[in-house]
Amino acid sequence: MARTTFLDWPVIRQLRGADPTGRGTAVTSAKTRSTTPRTADADGVTDSICPYCAVGCGQRVFHKDGKVIQIEGNPDSPVSRGRLCPKGAASEQLANSYLRQTKVRYRRPYATEWEDLELETAMDMIADRFIASRRKHWEDEDEHGRPLKRTMGIASLGGATIDNEENYLIKKFFTAAGAIQMENQARI
Amino acid sequence: MSITEFDADRPPELPRTRRRGRRRRRRDLTEVGMGDGSREGAVVEDVEFERAGEFDSYYGRPVVKAPPWKEPIAIYLFLGGVAGGSGLLAVGAQCTGRPLLRRNSRLLALGAVGAGTVALIEDLGRPERFLNMMRTVKVTSPMSVGTWILSGFATFSGVLGAIEVDRMTGERLPLGALRRLLGGLELPSSVGQAVLAPLLASYTGALLGNTVVPTWEAGRGHLSYLFTSSASLAAGGAAMLTSPVAEAGPARLLATAGVVGDVVSMHLMKESMHPLEAEPLQTGQAGMLLKWSERLAIAGGIGTLLGGRNRYIAAASGAALLAASALTRFGVLYAGLESVKDPRRVIEPQQARLAARRAAGITDDSITTAG
């Protein structure tokens, strides 16, 4: 961008140019003349799918410096043809809302507040509790001696908002662990 | 109010009015379409409507928006008028050899234009960008045109004011070689001031008139007259207040003429308006201010005519006139801001003018078309 000179003064441009009334070319600022979309300097665009309902609209995710900076419809999608509903259009905020939680939170029994916890510790604690609850509520057989091989001490809910692969691993592991009480929104 | 038997036992509901400034008002079904767009609850009572209660608007919400102008703008309008009028008095005084009137008027002009400019800047959303006003010259923008008038007038007033201050201090200002230059500039500045002064007083009529604010828009044809009249009486009043009666004769005449012009143009303006457009000038806070403005103007005018040669009566009358002018500006500003709140003031006059054009055989200029 050249340094601003007297000739850039819009009044002069009004007098010299094709816009004597000062309502167009004469009054643009340098910033305006160099306007680019804010996605222009994105590090990349990733194809994605809207996470809300089951229509499965195509999304394009623009990201920069490891952060999502814009999400818009993918015109290539034969399902949605680039269009999004208000929720889909708000997906960027879903990722970047100021209320987004990024730290593990832990609440001890009978405590009145949350406290911080290392993810590593939390995972270990959960694994311990999983094993203990599984044992405690294990049912080898029913009252007629028929095999049950299950635990009723652990339950889960959710799956409709996460991925097929994630559901698969949950189903696989929970079933192997005998934790049959797993459910998702399809039942609700 | 909806009440349950448990209402008494629960804490009062905390209003969630954390939003500062503009507040949206909830309306209920009975209000919907009533068109009472006021947020403070001003009621339009004396206007009859064919189908009251079924007036078409979007939930009574305003169609147009009021500019974000607050009191400083009224102060600016007032001071600009005082400055313009004083500038004219100063020129006249210079030509007719009234040194005190000249000096006081020049200083008044400078002071008023300076303070007015401060008020104007104060009202900007981004005051630090005030100088952007000088980026362009736009004839389509009364604000732009006015800015150039204002800056020109302020420059001349500055020169003349400096000369007067220098004279008052017995040429003791450390001006050096500039003093000669200043002296040489006195005549051209005086001429410039004479040319720009009335424009400074009257362009504000276009500033307000060249809007879609219903009451101002409807007053387009009269606001300049009203404002020059108001400026005249204010400047006359200011001179009567500050200058000896002996030299203030022209000021008294100017003030008297201003009072007549003010009262007449205000009435003509109201009469030319659709009743809905005139109404904000007559009711509510603005109506009250304008009523007092008229009273003070007439009182000041009578005082000027009858007792203008008495120093005390002159001063009192001058003060009354200044107050009247200020009230006029506040009143007109408030009336305009009020007038946007009720969408009827926009829609009804527009419907009427559309119908009138159609009746006159002009049928091709509607924004709504069948194809």
Add this chain to the structure above:
Amino acid sequence: MAEAHPVAFQWVIEAKKRGARVIHVDPRFTRTSANADRHIPIRSGTDIVLLGGVIRHVLENELYFKEYVQAYTNASTLISEEYGDPEDLDGLFSGYDPETSTYDNSTWAYAGDEESLARGLPERDETLQHPRSVLQILKRHYARYTPQMVQDTCGIDPEDFEYLATSIAEASGREKTTMFAYALGWTQHQGGAQMIRTSGILQLLMGNMGRPGGGIMALRGHATIQGSTDIPTLYHILPGYLPMPKVGQDDFAEFTRAIGKKEQKGFWANADIYTINLLKAWWGENATAENDWGYHHLPKLTGAHGTYQTTMRMLEDGVDGYFLFGQNPAVGSANGRLQRLGMSHLQWMVVRDFYMIESATWWRDGPEIESGELTPEQIATEMFFLPAANHTEKAGSFTQTQRMVQWRDQAVEPPGDAKSDLEFMYDLGVRIREKLKDSTDPRDRAILDLTWDYPVNEHGEPDAESVLAEINGRHLEGEKAGQPLKAFGEMKDDGSTIGGCWIYAGVYADGINQARRRTPGQDQDETAADWGWAWPANRRILYNRASADPQGRPWSEKKKLVWWDEEAGRWTGNDVPDFPLTKRPDDPGDPRQGGAAALSGTDAFIMQGDGRGWLFAPTGMVDGPMPTHYESPESNIRNPLYLQQSNPTRVTFRDEDNLSSPGAMGPGGEVYPYVFTTYRITEHHTAGGMSRFLPYLSELQPEMYCEVSPELAAEVGLEPYGWATIISARSAIEAKVLITERMTPLQVGDRTVHQIGLPFHWGQGTEAIISGDGANDLIGMNLDANTQIQNSKNNSCTLIPGRRPRGPERGELVEAYRRRAGLIPSEHPEVDGAEGAPGAGPADTSVPHAVRGPEEASAVPSGERSMKEMKNR
């Protein structure tokens, strides 16, 4: 549809511009109605009468698609002589056991000898005149579903009915098709599965199944709710709609034969292969023919173990730990109060979400804390909140509502501690396996023998594509060893192949992630077969053999999709044919063989044991082979058709917090005189976990509201945009009042029925940008016996002006109304259960809180069509 699936609605608008007629049947006038040709307001819960009326209309006036019905449905099939219809048994089908409130469906069977039945060849009368033929039974069954009955039951005037019935009849046939789109407005009833069945019958009669522009569209509400049913995080099924084994099913062969026998027609004959491939995928080398492929590792069901049964179990301290994966039951599940109280009985709970949802904070700011009933100091539940990665922060696939699997690439790394559920589950599994590695306890074998070795990246994130590859399956032996399966037809029963979900076989064909295909729609025909991948076999319309006539020719040029190409000797068309590719239309089928070979050239419904679309369902539904109308348990209207008021198989739970109004069956019903129905709105998503934390969405619908008609508002004295308190037998909530003509009072007999609309997106808490009372707190845990899904759409309440009381008085208000309705005796309000309260629904006294009713459903939840398991007795 415009409300909850706006982007899908673009196709409706498009169709409308081309001349399609759009009719919207809904208790409320919604954004969908605003863009429909006509909105028909209906009394919630009476859809079977409306659709039954249309069925009667098309049968009586011979408007059904005769050739289609003749060839592709079981209209000609004769039913057992023992079958008794509700028309003769006053609302009950034959086989009802009042002791258990269940049906023995043996009397609903096809007529014929056992051998022929097993091979899908029941007795038939091709003239359709036999009194025991399905068509004649259907005719008799719906004979009383007249326009007058529709008016007296649904509150729909005959002119509207005529318009609807005529529109459907005129827009069906060779040249045209009619489509039904539904969502939870059908599912969430006690009897909801049968509502969807009714539309299935109608669509079969009109020849609208398997054809372009036809069908029944389940508009599902979560990104992969379809996928989470296919690859289920559900208690009752295994991947690919294979059932979970039940107690006593200890013989592997018997288990798979119960799903599908080798000699039966159609593709369920290979159920054993699908099961072996699944088990082999899970237990790898440890799954062998000798140990029945690890079958005995599988836990066994003893009844329904749905989310509501689990809630009741929590309340009895029978559950220690609870995982939430992106779900907010404190707001989103029925009877929110019991949900939260259930959580307070847990030992520990893991919440995985983006935001501090109400299910994570109920212990500090939930309604029970507000009321003073509970304090954090009393609650022992240990809470873990683990931040989750969102859809841009992980790669994976969603299966959308039309069974299309679409892959998402990862855009960025998740922030802070946020992790994908894939990494969470994998990591948890690794840790548990590590902790158990020295265990000799046989019960730990199933965990330790599991294949659990997915490649991870430098962040510890498992490779989602490797999981997808396992789901797809691969060859283990032979020259193709290591290669992904191309189709489920490649699956073997000898352990030489694996496949985690047989219907997904092919999604990773040729080692290519088919779900990631993104050929732009504009570069393809309207089938867009090269975008994503639809199960099964990338087929976009199921049963599309029916888009051609019995001879294999398209029904019409306009509606052609799949047809027989005589020259090539194969089926071809614009979609992947849903039929054995080279089976001629005139192939009689070989009944001596099972499976695909047994199908005749016109057996278009290839998953059914008789190859036909089922007008009459001899199995699969626990509450009757044909839909019949029952009133909702809380309804204040007597069933106009039968003495039997409500669905006799309905499931409920006995709890003082799960009481029901007796409705028309007791004097107390009038205490709750209005109907309320819950729904979504465009601006929010389910329980609000993904919308109430976003400023842009919160602003658009900031407050909980109820929608009432001007008439009801006048009756109750409500002020526009003021407050109202809605009281059901379960709870009381407050909402802003939207008085609108979009709600229509309906005249049903001599009664005016007022319906109240309640969006269910709000919940009480302090973390979200907007909060409000939750509509689900008003709803009881009363379930459909087929699906174990709760009735959210038709419940009773009363309505008073003003806000609800705070503190303990909220509960007292609810109690006061319960007492008035006789749900609890006035002398001791703390009575356990609703003893003697009429209409509270059947309850099993022997097992407190246990579900009463049949074993869990075989039908797929949410009314999924078609992939039913076959249970030929």
Add this chain to the structure above:
Amino acid sequence: MSLLAGPEGPAASTGWGHDHERKGFFTDTSICIGCKACEVACKEWNRNPIDGNLEILGSSYDNTGELGANTWRHVAFIEQGQERIEEAKESGRKLVSLGMPGIGPKSSGRRGATPAGDLSSTDRTPPDTPEFRWLMSSDVCKHCTNAGCLDVCPTGAIFRSEFGSVVVQEDVCNGCGTCVSACPFGVIERRDDGTISPFAHRGDTVDRMGTASKCTLCYDKMVDGEQPACSATCPTQSIKFGDHPDLTAEARQRVTDLHERGMTEARLYGANPKDGVGGTGSVFLLLDEPEVYGLPPDPQVPTKSLPATYARVGVAAAGMIAVAALSFLGGRR
């Protein structure tokens, strides 16, 4: 030098060549489903803060209320009964039957009133008038051919872009607010603390503070050949973006189609270059009188009467000089 845009179009008369066809919106409210995706997509792209109190506003499903500093797309919701619908059909029919072909005036006086010499077709009660309807309409800046805001802007902050749109340069505007009062549609507004919800981006700084703000037709997307966020996201393409001549042609065809189907309530808003703002860049297909949607029935750009207004300024100034001169002449005696 004309105060208003000439016939060659607004872009040409502001110094741009003819490189770009004038761009605009055609908002067909007959297929709007009121989903508000346009509002969200607009705010998301432009990073506009929310401006509500997070309270139900009391206008059906509309809780953003109106266009303003932060809401550049606004969806109106109007619930109407049968009588009202018939009146709308009637007033739409009159638009066809009265006035010049294609472009006619709206009906006279109060709606429902039968003007003298009613030329409307004989069938006055169409058989298919529904009992109720729910109108939805996404409003936006009109990008007028003769734009009041642009004309009165003293700083040159508002300019006519090469696409014919009217755009505020945030870096130039000093927030004088004059434009706000010159918009006949009540679109532009100054973004102040008072217009922003306290629930907006917590901790974030808000752009455009203290300056006038409104729809830019996504100028920053258009320079890259992309379409605005709202039209891109609109599920049913109720909002269409494109070349202005094409859009108006399409709009006219759509009205004709709807009239043929008996929807005589359909009419265009802003498609007439002879109207008070010279036609708008954003053309709307409405199903009732404009005021029902909160639109002015006869907007006029103030600039149109500015010469007359200036004349008044001159006369008043001259008069003031004259009076002052006379005062001094009189004061001499």
